[in-house]
Amino acid sequence: MLQLYFFPMACSLSSRIALLEAGIEAQYHLAHIWTKRLVDDGGDFLRVSPKGAVPVLVLENGERLTESAAVLQYIADVKPEVRLAPRPGDIDRYRLQEWLSFVGAEIHKAFLFPTFWYKDDGSLAKPRARIIETLSVPAAHLAGREFLVGDAFTVADAHLTWTLLLLRPAGIDIAQWPPLAAYLERMQARPAVRRAIAIEMALRKTVAA
Ligand SMILES: N[C@@H](CCC(=O)N[C@@H](CS)C(=O)NCC(=O)O)C(=O)O
Incomplete structure:
Protein backbone atom coordinates (compact mmCIF):
# COMPACT_ATOMS: atom_id res chain seq x y z
CA MET A 1 0.00 0.00 0.00
CA LEU A 84 -5.71 12.59 -13.30
CA ALA A 85 -2.89 13.28 -15.79
CA PRO A 86 -2.74 13.21 -19.57
CA ARG A 87 -0.83 10.29 -21.06
CA PRO A 88 3.00 10.59 -21.23
CA GLY A 89 3.98 11.90 -24.66
CA ASP A 90 0.77 13.89 -25.09
CA ILE A 91 1.39 17.66 -25.33
CA ASP A 92 -1.08 18.08 -22.46
CA ARG A 93 1.29 16.08 -20.22
CA TYR A 94 3.80 18.89 -20.72
CA ARG A 95 1.05 21.45 -20.05
CA LEU A 96 0.41 19.62 -16.79
CA GLN A 97 4.10 19.81 -15.89
CA GLU A 98 4.11 23.46 -16.90
CA TRP A 99 1.34 24.17 -14.35
CA LEU A 100 2.85 21.97 -11.64
CA SER A 101 6.13 23.88 -11.96
CA PHE A 102 4.37 27.23 -11.95
CA VAL A 103 2.32 26.42 -8.86
CA GLY A 104 5.31 24.90 -7.04
CA ALA A 105 7.86 27.58 -7.85
CA GLU A 106 5.95 30.79 -8.47
CA ILE A 107 3.09 30.48 -5.98
CA HIS A 108 4.23 28.02 -3.31
CA LYS A 109 7.90 28.79 -2.92
CA ALA A 110 7.92 32.41 -4.06
CA PHE A 111 5.01 33.52 -1.91
CA LEU A 112 3.30 31.03 0.42
CA PHE A 113 6.49 29.58 1.85
CA PRO A 114 8.09 32.89 2.89
CA THR A 115 4.74 34.21 4.12
CA PHE A 116 4.08 31.32 6.47
CA TRP A 117 7.70 30.55 7.32
CA TYR A 118 9.06 34.02 7.99
CA LYS A 119 5.74 35.60 9.02
CA ASP A 120 5.82 39.34 8.36
CA ASP A 121 9.17 40.72 9.40
CA GLY A 122 9.07 43.52 6.83
CA SER A 123 10.81 41.47 4.12
CA LEU A 124 7.61 40.27 2.47
CA ALA A 125 6.70 43.44 0.56
CA LYS A 126 8.17 42.22 -2.74
CA PRO A 127 6.66 38.71 -2.72
CA ARG A 128 3.31 40.27 -1.75
CA ALA A 129 3.43 42.72 -4.67
CA ARG A 130 4.55 40.01 -7.08
CA ILE A 131 1.90 37.42 -6.12
CA ILE A 132 -0.78 39.78 -7.45
CA GLU A 133 0.83 39.60 -10.92
CA THR A 134 1.55 35.87 -10.56
CA LEU A 135 -2.06 34.97 -9.78
CA SER A 136 -3.35 36.98 -12.71
CA VAL A 137 -1.80 34.27 -14.94
CA PRO A 138 -4.00 31.33 -13.82
CA ALA A 139 -6.91 33.79 -13.44
CA ALA A 140 -6.69 34.76 -17.13
CA HIS A 141 -6.19 31.12 -18.14
CA LEU A 142 -9.26 29.99 -16.19
CA ALA A 143 -11.60 32.67 -17.54
CA GLY A 144 -14.05 30.54 -19.55
CA ARG A 145 -12.25 27.29 -18.69
CA GLU A 146 -13.22 24.77 -16.05
CA PHE A 147 -9.83 23.13 -15.42
CA LEU A 148 -6.15 24.02 -15.84
CA VAL A 149 -5.39 21.34 -18.45
CA GLY A 150 -7.83 19.95 -21.01
CA ASP A 151 -11.44 19.41 -20.03
CA ALA A 152 -11.09 17.32 -16.88
CA PHE A 153 -9.73 17.56 -13.34
CA THR A 154 -6.00 16.75 -13.11
CA VAL A 155 -3.40 16.72 -10.35
CA ALA A 156 -2.47 20.27 -11.43
CA ASP A 157 -5.94 21.34 -10.25
CA ALA A 158 -5.32 19.58 -6.93
CA HIS A 159 -2.08 21.53 -6.49
CA LEU A 160 -3.47 24.94 -7.50
CA THR A 161 -6.50 24.38 -5.26
CA TRP A 162 -4.23 23.88 -2.25
CA THR A 163 -2.43 27.19 -2.90
CA LEU A 164 -5.70 29.07 -3.36
CA LEU A 165 -7.00 27.75 -0.03
CA LEU A 166 -4.07 29.42 1.71
CA LEU A 167 -4.56 32.84 0.15
CA ARG A 168 -7.00 34.04 2.80
CA PRO A 169 -4.78 33.11 5.77
CA ALA A 170 -1.91 34.75 3.83
CA GLY A 171 -3.92 37.98 3.67
CA ILE A 172 -4.74 37.93 -0.06
CA ASP A 173 -8.35 38.41 -1.15
CA ILE A 174 -9.15 35.97 -3.97
CA ALA A 175 -12.28 38.00 -4.85
CA GLN A 176 -10.05 40.32 -6.91
CA TRP A 177 -9.81 37.50 -9.51
CA PRO A 178 -13.43 36.35 -10.15
CA PRO A 179 -12.32 33.38 -12.35
CA LEU A 180 -10.08 32.12 -9.55
CA ALA A 181 -12.75 32.59 -6.89
CA ALA A 182 -15.29 30.68 -9.05
CA TYR A 183 -12.71 27.96 -9.78
CA LEU A 184 -11.93 27.49 -6.07
CA GLU A 185 -15.63 27.20 -5.31
CA ARG A 186 -16.01 24.54 -8.04
CA MET A 187 -12.99 22.62 -6.78
CA GLN A 188 -14.23 22.74 -3.19
CA ALA A 189 -17.54 21.26 -4.32
CA ARG A 190 -15.73 18.07 -5.40
CA PRO A 191 -16.31 15.29 -2.83
CA ALA A 192 -12.62 14.24 -2.72
CA VAL A 193 -11.45 17.82 -2.21
CA ARG A 194 -14.06 18.41 0.51
CA ARG A 195 -13.10 15.21 2.27
CA ALA A 196 -9.36 15.91 2.13
CA ILE A 197 -9.88 19.39 3.58
CA ALA A 198 -12.21 18.12 6.34
CA ILE A 199 -9.71 15.44 7.39
CA GLU A 200 -6.78 17.85 7.47
CA MET A 201 -8.62 20.74 9.14
CA ALA A 202 -9.58 18.36 11.96
CA LEU A 203 -5.94 17.24 12.30
CA ARG A 204 -4.68 20.81 12.07
CA LYS A 205 -6.14 21.48 15.50
CA THR A 206 -3.95 18.71 16.96
CA VAL A 207 -0.66 20.29 15.88
CA ALA A 208 0.60 23.61 17.14
CA ALA A 209 1.30 26.15 14.38
N1 LIG B 1 9.63 21.50 -3.51
C1 LIG B 1 8.83 20.76 -2.55
C2 LIG B 1 8.55 21.67 -1.37
C3 LIG B 1 7.97 20.93 -0.21
C4 LIG B 1 7.74 21.87 0.96
O1 LIG B 1 8.23 23.00 1.02
N2 LIG B 1 6.96 21.39 1.92
C5 LIG B 1 6.73 22.19 3.09
C6 LIG B 1 5.26 22.13 3.50
S1 LIG B 1 4.24 22.97 2.35
C7 LIG B 1 7.56 21.62 4.21
O2 LIG B 1 7.42 20.47 4.56
N3 LIG B 1 8.46 22.45 4.75
C8 LIG B 1 9.32 22.08 5.83
C9 LIG B 1 10.69 22.63 5.62
O3 LIG B 1 10.98 23.15 4.53
O4 LIG B 1 11.50 22.55 6.55
C10 LIG B 1 7.52 20.30 -3.19
O5 LIG B 1 7.07 20.93 -4.16
O6 LIG B 1 6.96 19.29 -2.75
Whole structure:
Protein backbone atom coordinates (compact mmCIF):
# COMPACT_ATOMS: atom_id res chain seq x y z
CA MET A 1 0.00 0.00 0.00
CA LEU A 2 1.22 3.53 -0.74
CA GLN A 3 2.11 5.66 2.29
CA LEU A 4 2.01 9.43 2.43
CA TYR A 5 3.89 11.58 4.94
CA PHE A 6 1.95 14.80 5.31
CA PHE A 7 1.38 17.84 7.51
CA PRO A 8 -2.19 19.15 7.84
CA MET A 9 -3.04 21.79 5.20
CA ALA A 10 0.57 21.88 3.92
CA CYS A 11 1.37 21.21 0.24
CA SER A 12 0.92 17.48 0.85
CA LEU A 13 -2.83 18.23 0.85
CA SER A 14 -2.76 18.10 -2.96
CA SER A 15 -1.33 14.56 -2.81
CA ARG A 16 -4.11 13.51 -0.42
CA ILE A 17 -6.66 15.05 -2.82
CA ALA A 18 -5.11 13.10 -5.72
CA LEU A 19 -5.19 9.82 -3.76
CA LEU A 20 -8.84 10.37 -2.85
CA GLU A 21 -9.78 11.45 -6.39
CA ALA A 22 -8.14 8.27 -7.72
CA GLY A 23 -9.77 6.08 -5.06
CA ILE A 24 -6.36 4.80 -3.95
CA GLU A 25 -6.20 3.50 -0.40
CA ALA A 26 -3.09 4.69 1.40
CA GLN A 27 -1.55 4.92 4.85
CA TYR A 28 -1.03 8.43 6.12
CA HIS A 29 1.69 9.50 8.58
CA LEU A 30 1.67 12.94 10.15
CA ALA A 31 5.17 14.43 10.04
CA HIS A 32 5.62 17.61 12.05
CA ILE A 33 7.42 19.90 9.63
CA TRP A 34 8.65 22.33 12.31
CA THR A 35 9.94 19.79 14.87
CA LYS A 36 10.86 17.13 12.25
CA ARG A 37 9.24 14.49 14.46
CA LEU A 38 6.73 11.86 13.42
CA VAL A 39 3.53 12.23 15.39
CA ASP A 40 2.80 8.44 15.41
CA ASP A 41 5.90 7.28 17.29
CA GLY A 42 8.11 10.35 17.84
CA GLY A 43 10.54 9.06 15.17
CA ASP A 44 12.91 11.32 13.25
CA PHE A 45 11.31 12.62 10.03
CA LEU A 46 14.77 13.44 8.67
CA ARG A 47 15.42 9.69 8.52
CA VAL A 48 12.39 9.34 6.26
CA SER A 49 13.58 12.18 4.05
CA PRO A 50 16.70 14.30 4.57
CA LYS A 51 14.74 17.17 3.00
CA GLY A 52 12.53 17.24 6.12
CA ALA A 53 9.63 18.37 3.97
CA VAL A 54 6.30 16.88 2.98
CA PRO A 55 5.05 15.28 0.81
CA VAL A 56 6.97 12.01 0.94
CA LEU A 57 5.32 9.10 -0.84
CA VAL A 58 6.51 5.60 0.05
CA LEU A 59 5.97 3.31 -2.92
CA GLU A 60 4.92 -0.34 -2.79
CA ASN A 61 8.59 -1.41 -3.14
CA GLY A 62 9.68 0.83 -0.26
CA GLU A 63 11.27 3.55 -2.42
CA ARG A 64 10.57 7.09 -1.29
CA LEU A 65 9.51 9.82 -3.65
CA THR A 66 9.54 13.54 -2.78
CA GLU A 67 8.57 16.79 -4.58
CA SER A 68 4.89 17.44 -5.19
CA ALA A 69 5.22 17.51 -8.98
CA ALA A 70 6.74 14.00 -9.02
CA VAL A 71 4.50 12.60 -6.28
CA LEU A 72 1.32 13.89 -7.92
CA GLN A 73 2.23 12.47 -11.33
CA TYR A 74 3.15 9.13 -9.76
CA ILE A 75 -0.25 8.93 -8.03
CA ALA A 76 -1.98 9.82 -11.31
CA ASP A 77 -0.06 7.08 -13.14
CA VAL A 78 -1.02 4.40 -10.59
CA LYS A 79 -4.60 4.68 -11.89
CA PRO A 80 -4.32 5.94 -15.47
CA GLU A 81 -7.97 5.08 -16.10
CA VAL A 82 -9.04 7.88 -13.71
CA ARG A 83 -7.15 10.33 -15.95
CA LEU A 84 -5.71 12.59 -13.30
CA ALA A 85 -2.89 13.28 -15.79
CA PRO A 86 -2.74 13.21 -19.57
CA ARG A 87 -0.83 10.29 -21.06
CA PRO A 88 3.00 10.59 -21.23
CA GLY A 89 3.98 11.90 -24.66
CA ASP A 90 0.77 13.89 -25.09
CA ILE A 91 1.39 17.66 -25.33
CA ASP A 92 -1.08 18.08 -22.46
CA ARG A 93 1.29 16.08 -20.22
CA TYR A 94 3.80 18.89 -20.72
CA ARG A 95 1.05 21.45 -20.05
CA LEU A 96 0.41 19.62 -16.79
CA GLN A 97 4.10 19.81 -15.89
CA GLU A 98 4.11 23.46 -16.90
CA TRP A 99 1.34 24.17 -14.35
CA LEU A 100 2.85 21.97 -11.64
CA SER A 101 6.13 23.88 -11.96
CA PHE A 102 4.37 27.23 -11.95
CA VAL A 103 2.32 26.42 -8.86
CA GLY A 104 5.31 24.90 -7.04
CA ALA A 105 7.86 27.58 -7.85
CA GLU A 106 5.95 30.79 -8.47
CA ILE A 107 3.09 30.48 -5.98
CA HIS A 108 4.23 28.02 -3.31
CA LYS A 109 7.90 28.79 -2.92
CA ALA A 110 7.92 32.41 -4.06
CA PHE A 111 5.01 33.52 -1.91
CA LEU A 112 3.30 31.03 0.42
CA PHE A 113 6.49 29.58 1.85
CA PRO A 114 8.09 32.89 2.89
CA THR A 115 4.74 34.21 4.12
CA PHE A 116 4.08 31.32 6.47
CA TRP A 117 7.70 30.55 7.32
CA TYR A 118 9.06 34.02 7.99
CA LYS A 119 5.74 35.60 9.02
CA ASP A 120 5.82 39.34 8.36
CA ASP A 121 9.17 40.72 9.40
CA GLY A 122 9.07 43.52 6.83
CA SER A 123 10.81 41.47 4.12
CA LEU A 124 7.61 40.27 2.47
CA ALA A 125 6.70 43.44 0.56
CA LYS A 126 8.17 42.22 -2.74
CA PRO A 127 6.66 38.71 -2.72
CA ARG A 128 3.31 40.27 -1.75
CA ALA A 129 3.43 42.72 -4.67
CA ARG A 130 4.55 40.01 -7.08
CA ILE A 131 1.90 37.42 -6.12
CA ILE A 132 -0.78 39.78 -7.45
CA GLU A 133 0.83 39.60 -10.92
CA THR A 134 1.55 35.87 -10.56
CA LEU A 135 -2.06 34.97 -9.78
CA SER A 136 -3.35 36.98 -12.71
CA VAL A 137 -1.80 34.27 -14.94
CA PRO A 138 -4.00 31.33 -13.82
CA ALA A 139 -6.91 33.79 -13.44
CA ALA A 140 -6.69 34.76 -17.13
CA HIS A 141 -6.19 31.12 -18.14
CA LEU A 142 -9.26 29.99 -16.19
CA ALA A 143 -11.60 32.67 -17.54
CA GLY A 144 -14.05 30.54 -19.55
CA ARG A 145 -12.25 27.29 -18.69
CA GLU A 146 -13.22 24.77 -16.05
CA PHE A 147 -9.83 23.13 -15.42
CA LEU A 148 -6.15 24.02 -15.84
CA VAL A 149 -5.39 21.34 -18.45
CA GLY A 150 -7.83 19.95 -21.01
CA ASP A 151 -11.44 19.41 -20.03
CA ALA A 152 -11.09 17.32 -16.88
CA PHE A 153 -9.73 17.56 -13.34
CA THR A 154 -6.00 16.75 -13.11
CA VAL A 155 -3.40 16.72 -10.35
CA ALA A 156 -2.47 20.27 -11.43
CA ASP A 157 -5.94 21.34 -10.25
CA ALA A 158 -5.32 19.58 -6.93
CA HIS A 159 -2.08 21.53 -6.49
CA LEU A 160 -3.47 24.94 -7.50
CA THR A 161 -6.50 24.38 -5.26
CA TRP A 162 -4.23 23.88 -2.25
CA THR A 163 -2.43 27.19 -2.90
CA LEU A 164 -5.70 29.07 -3.36
CA LEU A 165 -7.00 27.75 -0.03
CA LEU A 166 -4.07 29.42 1.71
CA LEU A 167 -4.56 32.84 0.15
CA ARG A 168 -7.00 34.04 2.80
CA PRO A 169 -4.78 33.11 5.77
CA ALA A 170 -1.91 34.75 3.83
CA GLY A 171 -3.92 37.98 3.67
CA ILE A 172 -4.74 37.93 -0.06
CA ASP A 173 -8.35 38.41 -1.15
CA ILE A 174 -9.15 35.97 -3.97
CA ALA A 175 -12.28 38.00 -4.85
CA GLN A 176 -10.05 40.32 -6.91
CA TRP A 177 -9.81 37.50 -9.51
CA PRO A 178 -13.43 36.35 -10.15
CA PRO A 179 -12.32 33.38 -12.35
CA LEU A 180 -10.08 32.12 -9.55
CA ALA A 181 -12.75 32.59 -6.89
CA ALA A 182 -15.29 30.68 -9.05
CA TYR A 183 -12.71 27.96 -9.78
CA LEU A 184 -11.93 27.49 -6.07
CA GLU A 185 -15.63 27.20 -5.31
CA ARG A 186 -16.01 24.54 -8.04
CA MET A 187 -12.99 22.62 -6.78
CA GLN A 188 -14.23 22.74 -3.19
CA ALA A 189 -17.54 21.26 -4.32
CA ARG A 190 -15.73 18.07 -5.40
CA PRO A 191 -16.31 15.29 -2.83
CA ALA A 192 -12.62 14.24 -2.72
CA VAL A 193 -11.45 17.82 -2.21
CA ARG A 194 -14.06 18.41 0.51
CA ARG A 195 -13.10 15.21 2.27
CA ALA A 196 -9.36 15.91 2.13
CA ILE A 197 -9.88 19.39 3.58
CA ALA A 198 -12.21 18.12 6.34
CA ILE A 199 -9.71 15.44 7.39
CA GLU A 200 -6.78 17.85 7.47
CA MET A 201 -8.62 20.74 9.14
CA ALA A 202 -9.58 18.36 11.96
CA LEU A 203 -5.94 17.24 12.30
CA ARG A 204 -4.68 20.81 12.07
CA LYS A 205 -6.14 21.48 15.50
CA THR A 206 -3.95 18.71 16.96
CA VAL A 207 -0.66 20.29 15.88
CA ALA A 208 0.60 23.61 17.14
CA ALA A 209 1.30 26.15 14.38
N1 LIG B 1 9.63 21.50 -3.51
C1 LIG B 1 8.83 20.76 -2.55
C2 LIG B 1 8.55 21.67 -1.37
C3 LIG B 1 7.97 20.93 -0.21
C4 LIG B 1 7.74 21.87 0.96
O1 LIG B 1 8.23 23.00 1.02
N2 LIG B 1 6.96 21.39 1.92
C5 LIG B 1 6.73 22.19 3.09
C6 LIG B 1 5.26 22.13 3.50
S1 LIG B 1 4.24 22.97 2.35
C7 LIG B 1 7.56 21.62 4.21
O2 LIG B 1 7.42 20.47 4.56
N3 LIG B 1 8.46 22.45 4.75
C8 LIG B 1 9.32 22.08 5.83
C9 LIG B 1 10.69 22.63 5.62
O3 LIG B 1 10.98 23.15 4.53
O4 LIG B 1 11.50 22.55 6.55
C10 LIG B 1 7.52 20.30 -3.19
O5 LIG B 1 7.07 20.93 -4.16
O6 LIG B 1 6.96 19.29 -2.75
